[in-house]
Amino acid sequence: MPTPASPSASASSSHRRASSDLMVRIGSADSEIKLRALRELKNQIIGNRTKKLFFLKLGAVPAVSCALAEAQAQAQADLLVQSAAALGSFACGFDAGVRAVLDSGAFSNLIALLSFPDDKVVDAGARSLRMIYQSKLAPKYDFLQEKNMEFLLSLLNSENETVTGLGASIIIHSCETVVEQKALCHAGVLKKLTSLLEGSPSQKDASLESLATIIKKNPEAASKFVSESRRALSSVIDLSKDRNPRTRLLACMCLIVIRNTSPYYLQEIGIKTKLVYLLLELLDDPGQVGEEASFAFSSLLAQKEDLQKLAFEANAIDKLHNHLQKHLLQPRRYQGILLALAELCSKLESCRSRFFYLEVLNLVADALTHEVADVRTAACICLRSVSRSIKSLSAGCFMKEMIVIPLVRLLHDPSTSVQVAALGAVSNIVVDFTTAKSTFLQCGGLKLLVQLSKSMDPILRLNALWGLRNLMFLADKTCKKGIFFELTAPSLSSLICDPEPSVQEQALALVRNLVDGCLDSIEYVFAEDGIILDAIGRQLQSTSKAEIGIQGMYVLSNIASGNEFHKEAVMHQLLLHVNNGTQAFILKFLQSNDSQLRTATIWTIINLTFPSSPGASSRVVKLRNAGIVSQIKTMVNDPCVDVKLRVRTALGQFMTIGDGST
Amino acid sequence: MSLFWIVIRQLAEIEAMATSKKVITKEEWEKKLKDVKIRKEDMNKLVMNFLVTEGYVDAAEKFRLESGTEPDIDLATITDRMAVKKAVQSGNVEDAIEKVNDLNPEILDTNPQLFFHLQQQRLIELIRNGKVEEALEFAQEELAPRGEENQSFLEELEKTVALLAFEDVSNCPVGELLDISQRLKTASEVNAAILTSQSHEKDPKLPSLLKMLIWAQNQLDEKAAYPRINDLSTAKLEDPAV
Numbered sequence: 082m083p084t085p086a087s088p089s090a091s092a093s094s095s096h097r098r099a100s101s102d103l104m105v106r107i108g109s110a111d112s113e114i115k116l117r118a119l120r121e122l123k124n125q126i127i128g129n130r131t132k133k134l135f136f137l138k139l140g141a142v143p144a145v146s147c148a149l150a151e152a153q154a155q156a157q158a159d160l161l162v163q164s165a166a167a168l169g170s171f172a173c174g175f176d177a178g179v180r181a182v183l184d185s186g187a188f189s190n191l192i193a194l195l196s197f198p199d200d201k202v203v204d205a206g207a208r209s210l211r212m213i214y215q216s217k218l219a220p221k222y223d224f225l226q227e228k229n230m231e232f233l234l235s236l237l238n239s240e241n242e243t244v245t246g247l248g249a250s251i252i253i254h255s256c257e258t259v260v261e262q263k264a265l266c267h268a269g270v271l272k273k274l275t276s277l278l279e280g281s282p283s284q285k286d287a288s289l290e291s292l293a294t295i296i297k298k299n300p301e302a303a304s305k306f307v308s309e310s311r312r313a314l315s316s317v318i319d320l321s322k323d324r325n326p327r328t329r330l331l332a333c334m335c336l337i338v339i340r341n342t343s344p345y346y347l348q349e350i351g352i353k354t355k356l357v358y359l360l361l362e363l364l365d366d367p368g369q370v371g372e373e374a375s376f377a378f379s380s381l382l383a384q385k386e387d388l389q390k391l392a393f394e395a396n397a398i399d400k401l402h403n404h405l406q407k408h409l410l411q412p413r414r415y416q417g418i419l420l421a422l423a424e425l426c427s428k429l430e431s432c433r434s435r436f437f438y439l440e441v442l443n444l445v446a447d448a449l450t451h452e453v454a455d456v457r458t459a460a461c462i463c464l465r466s467v468s469r470s471i472k473s474l475s476a477g478c479f480m481k482e483m484i485v486i487p488l489v490r491l492l493h494d495p496s497t498s499v500q501v502a503a504l505g506a507v508s509n510i511v512v513d514f515t516t517a518k519s520t521f522l523q524c525g526g527l528k529l530l531v532q533l534s535k536s537m538d539p540i541l542r543l544n545a546l547w548g549l550r551n552l553m554f555l556a557d558k559t560c561k562k563g564i565f566f567e568l569t570a571p572s573l574s575s576l577i578c579d580p581e582p583s584v585q586e587q588a589l590a591l592v593r594n595l596v597d598g599c600l601d602s603i604e605y606v607f608a609e610d611g612i613i614l615d616a617i618g619r620q621l622q623s624t625s626k627a628e629i630g631i632q633g634m635y636v637l638s639n640i641a642s643g644n645e646f647h648k649e650a651v652m653h654q655l656l657l658h659v660n661n662g663t664q665a666f667i668l669k670f671l672q673s674n675d676s677q678l679r680t681a682t683i684w685t686i687i688n689l690t691f692p693s694s695p696g697a698s699s700r701v702v703k704l705r706n707a708g709i710v711s712q713i714k715t716m717v718n719d720p721c722v723d724v725k726l727r728v729r730t731a732l733g734q735f736m737t738i739g740d741g742s743t
Numbered sequence: 744m745s746l747f748w749i750v751i752r753q754l755a756e757i758e759a760m761a762t763s764k765k766v767i768t769k770e771e772w773e774k775k776l777k778d779v780k781i782r783k784e785d786m787n788k789l790v791m792n793f794l795v796t797e798g799y800v801d802a803a804e805k806f807r808l809e810s811g812t813e814p815d816i817d818l819a820t821i822t823d824r825m826a827v828k829k830a831v832q833s834g835n836v837e838d839a840i841e842k843v844n845d846l847n848p849e850i851l852d853t854n855p856q857l858f859f860h861l862q863q864q865r866l867i868e869l870i871r872n873g874k875v876e877e878a879l880e881f882a883q884e885e886l887a888p889r890g891e892e893n894q895s896f897l898e899e900l901e902k903t904v905a906l907l908a909f910e911d912v913s914n915c916p917v918g919e920l921l922d923i924s925q926r927l928k929t930a931s932e933v934n935a936a937i938l939t940s941q942s943h944e945k946d947p948k949l950p951s952l953l954k955m956l957i958w959a960q961n962q963l964d965e966k967a968a969y970p971r972i973n974d975l976s977t978a979k980l981e982d983p984a985v
Contacts, residue, residue, distance in 0.1 A: 123844060123848065127844050128851040130892070324944070409894045409895055
């Protein structure tokens with residue numbers, strides 16, 4: 082056997098020579114030579130990504146585009162077909178190619194081919210345009226212009242299947258807003274698409290996908306589709322039994338869109354069960370259909386406990402587990418299965434138990450280190466979902482090196498979406514009710530969380546704080562100390578004043594868990610001259626968001642459960658703004674519409690005026706002078722039972738202490 | 744003595760059960776079949792569907808003229824499809840690829856597995872013809888990048904290249920790749936892909952009908968003795984076995 086090195090080296094240089102010779106021939110004035118060269122180029126690049134890139138760099142796209150324009154001027158059908166096909170292949174599944182074709186200005190020439198008298202030319206043009214419209218880079222089609230809508234309708238009404246397919250691709254690519262959906266409905270596109278459901282297999286598929294695009298999240302379009310023709314919905318249901326798996330999948334997706342959009346259609350148990358079984362069966366398809374089926378399955382189950390239960394009864398966990406065990410999973414399929422498992426385990430404990438029973442966790446742990454970012458993200462989302470199980474958290478199922486080490490590593494993943502998903506999983510796992518939080522600390526998880534809480538990206542800051550907050554939940558003294566020293570008082574106070582309200586809320590919730598429990602932990606908010614407490618007071622005074630008020634008031638309430646010094650510090654914050662003309666936040670909160678905020682505020686007052694504490698009576702006097710006692714008196718019949726109960730406790734305490742000062 | 748009688752009774756019962764199957768005589772059966780109406784047009788369509796799918800273009804054309812049955816596809820496309828199939832079957836894979844691309848450039852651009860199998864077949868043909876250097880160059884230039892994109896392609900590629908390592912390829916573990924059946928497998932994969940791209944089902948309907956017939960007979964066997972069709976090619980009704 083000869084060594085491969087030497088012949089291939091000379092081969093690739095001869096290959097390069099041949100390629101540049103081909104480029105010369107494409108530019109030839111002899112149309113016979115040009116035609117053969119175009120066909121040769123087309124045959125080299127079809128199906129071959131490497132060759133597409135290679136010729137792209139050689140400048141083939143502008144050359145072909147130029148040949149197309151010339152052939153158009155002279156109406157040479159053969160040249161038109163070959164050059165359009167070559168451009169279409171450059172654009173097929175290859176974004177750099179789409180960009181090059183668009184930059185070369187070929188787009189309008191391709192559109193012009195659609196009105197050419199020769200059917201083969203029309204076909205070639207429509208096919209290439211469809212390739213372009215399958216990419217996100219395609220120019221957005223403006224349906225709101227009248228002449229554009231007319232043109233689209235003319236495409237959909239064409240006798241040529243490729244041309245109707247192009248019309249559908251344009252809708253799928255460019256219809257995004259409700260206004261666009263309405264414009265399409267108004268122009269009668271739904272009716273046209275409904276009639277295409279009876280067309281050829283490719284027309285059925287195109288129509289199903291377009292219908293889903295127009296109906297998605299638009300209840301008006303959904304009811305128009307269903308009511309316009311009695312057969313419309315039943316045709317889609319029939320197509321879910323089609324022989325072609327792709328058609329079955331698209332029909333399912335269309336039905337899911339309709340039922341997720343409108344609460345009136347397809348809510349019967351029969352159709353729900355049917356969709357679950359159909360999609361589970363489609364998962365077995367070895368190709369793209371199988372990949373996409375898992376995503377459709379997720380959208381069917383999303384937020385719907387009844388469907389998750391049906392899926393559980395249909396052994397969905399076992400089926401997904403079987404798929405996950407397969408050798409050499411394609412990344413897209415891998416991702417889809419993990420996300421489907423995540424959705425399935427998002428609410429029901431029965432699903433999670435089955436998940437643990439089958440030891441799916443080990444397979445998900447493997448996915449955490451997959452080379453493709455989307456797979457890693459999906460694995461994290463799945464972990465987050467199963468770690469909602471308090472039972473398994475208590476059993477310490479997640480605080481194992483197999484999970485924690487790769488998960489912590491993902492906290493500094495190059496992809497932000499992986500980081501965010503990993504933080505989501507970490508947040509749940511660190512809640513851990515056993516003593517195993519140390520596993521997380523030992524492998525450097527805390528340092529990374531703190532580092533991410535200072536990220537420039539607000540979503541990362543938010544999720545990192547969420548993790549820290551949960552890590553702090555019921556943590557022991559050493560753990561709290563460790564977190565606090567890593568995080569430090571100054572950065573905690575600046576997080577409380579973060580520009581993002583959601584970050585502020587998490588920071589306050591973190592402090593709430595920090596000062597929860599023993600007296601010692603309350604001392605943390607007094608570190609460095611009490612900058613944390615000051616920040617809280619400032620934030621409570623300025624915020625208009627109830628969620629922030631709630632977390633902040635529970636912090637104060639926890640502090641107020643401490644010793645006299647602690648209570649006085651809270652009083653100071655409460656009364657700071659009473660005399661400077663603005664309304665004190667405590668009064669604002671007591672009058673809030675949010676009952677949880679009212680409850681949190683009353684709790685603080687209760688803790689401050691606990692009768693056995695020495696300074697209670699002087700604090701009641703101060704509260705009365707600030708108008709707070711009289712405000713509380715007006716709340717004895719609060720519509721919220723919880724508030725009403727706490728108000729009575731507070732009033733009882735005021736009575737015990739005595740209205741002595743009056 | 745009593746045990747003996749029990750055994751005898753059981754045997755009798757078993758026999759009674761076996762003979763309790765309903766028997767349908769040939770005359771009864773034929774009478775029943777006579778009541779089933781089948782439209783001539785439907786049969787013609789089935790025949791046309793078979794001719795078109797299997798690619799008997801001349802026969803289909805004649806049948807169209809004689810029976811007036813319109814094919815559900817342009818007959819010219821059958822000729823093209825058959826030319827592709829024939830090219831693969833005779834080892835002219837490059838020619839086949841060009842023909843597929845002329846027919847519809849989308850087929851190989853959107854079907855990586857089929858494209859890989861055609862390229863693999865090309866490699867096999869080069870090896871068959873002893874063009875070792877050319878084969879290696881082709882494997883490296885054309886097939887290796889596909890292997891990088893897809894793990895299972897890489898495994899198939901390794902298997903194919905392994906052909907070069909053996910002196911006597913007919914006797915090596917991967918020798919079946921050189922077999923004519925490999926060509927036929929690839930050819931039928933291309934044929935199916937072209938049919939699908941033409942919005943046509945890739946399998947003829949007639950074999951499915953016959954499969955259904957055999958299945959229905961197997962079901963019926965458990966309940967009745969009737970004139971069975973054992974030889975599909977003659978469709979002869981056998982006398983019921985009692």
